Amino acid sequence: MKSMLRSLFDTIEVLLRFLYYSLEELILKFSCYKKNVAGKIVLITGSANGIGRELAIQFARLGSILVLWDIDEEGNNETGELAKANGALAVCAYRCDVGKREEIYAVAEQVRREVGDVDILINNAGILKGKTFLDLSDSDLEETLDVNTASHFWTCKAFLPAMVARNEGHLVTTASVSSLVGSNKLTATTASKYATFGFMEALAFELQDAGKKGIQTTIVCPYLVDTELITGAQTLREFFFPILDAGYVAKEMVDAILKEKLYLVLPSYARLLVLKIFFPKKIVYLLAEYLGLFRLFDHFRGEPKRGQKTKEN
Template sequence: MMFLIRSILETIEFIILFIYYSLEAFILMFFSVRKKVAGKIVLVTGAANGIGREVALNFARLGSILILWDIDEEGNKETAELVKNNGALAVYTYKCDLRKKDEIYAVADKVKKEVGDVEILINNAGVLKGKAFIDLPDSDMAETLEVNTKAHFWTCKAFLPAMIACNQGHLVTTSSVAALAGSNKLTDYSASKSAAFGFLESLAFEMRAAGKEGIKTTIICPYYVDTELVTGVKTTRPLLLPILDVRYVGKKIVDGILKEKLYIVIPPYIGLIVLKLFLPKKVVFLLAEYLGLFDNLDHFRGEVRRGHNAED
């Protein structure tokens, strides 16, 4: 009897808080509540080009200290020059092969010694192979998982302890709309992005359960973005789902981080794709075909630049 009463009271409390927090979030939409990042140490992986470069530039304009990781040293240096010219308090570049756990840990140790504890960690680097599963070499599958998923484990292992110690910090993962909906020729990519999504979401709950509410998390799910990573990708419904401008996406990501959003879906309405869980099978396939999930990568030409390009 007592268990039933307690359960009813907990449910009532949940409903009241659910309504309160929802109204609070709605009201805050009309106010510009943004975290201050001037002087904060921000690490961006995949910074040599694409979204990584744009995110770094936006943080530079806010006076942050930038740490840029990429396997592409030349592109990373170009980003560093741009960041310096756009107001970064300081900028540091490191070559890091995100396929290698030991190298990630070694470079992370250098960062902590030479710069300090990372306060905002942005796991952005990614690779996309765009091959049918049966034609996908095991080595390609392994690389996709190493860069798009496992690297997030190792960077968070390296930098999270310092955040926990002071109950302050922000972890950011560039996942993808592909984590919410599969697509033809994206078996490895969708799997890796779904895993990255699940990893950070679970870690967010873990931090909350441990009372570390000062550690924020943000999961980014963009549609295809106009970068080298998706060279040749076409969208079947350009009016509904256009290939996104990389500068626009970079601004939206940083704006979402400043507002400490838990999820950033770009464009926001594509998040409705999760409603597929409630649709009949034939409707799901019909929707997937209509949105181009069967043929978006028919003209994909692969990654132009060797290395870990910025996401999507």
């Protein structure tokens, strides 16, 4: 009887807190509150072009100290110059192949020594193969998982301890709408993005349970972004799922970080894709075909070799 009463009271408390937090979020949505990142150390992986470059420019305008990681040194240095021109307090560009754990650890130690403890870690680097599963080589699969997923483990291992020690920091990951739904010729990418989403969400819960509420987590799930990474990809129902501009995605990401959102899905209604689990199999396939998920990469022209500018997001 006591356990039933306890359960009832717990349920009532949760419902009341649910309503309170919903009202609080509604008020915050229309408020001007945004955290100040001036002088904060922001590390961005995959910063040589695309979303990463746009993020660097956005944070530069907010007066942040930028740490830029990319395998493409030339493109990364160009991003650094753009960041300086847009008001970054300081810019430090490093060559780092995030597909290699030991390289991540080595460059992370260099950053701590030369710049300091990272305040905002943005895991943005990614690759996409655009092949059917049986056409993917073993090295394709391993490389995709190393860059898109495992790199998040190693960067968090490197920079999270300092955040935990001071109970302050922000972890951000550029996942994908493919974290929510699969697509033809994206088996490796979808697997890596699902894993990334799950890792970051579980880590957020872990930090909350540990009382480290000063450490924020933001998981970003954009649809296809107009970068060289998706050259040749075509969206069938553009009025539902248009290919997104990298500048727009970066702007929305920065806004989500400043407002300390847990999830950012672009376009926002794409989160409805998770409802697929309630539908019969034939309806799932019907909707997937209608939305073009079978044909996105029919004209994909292949990914560049490692180190070329189109490698990172």
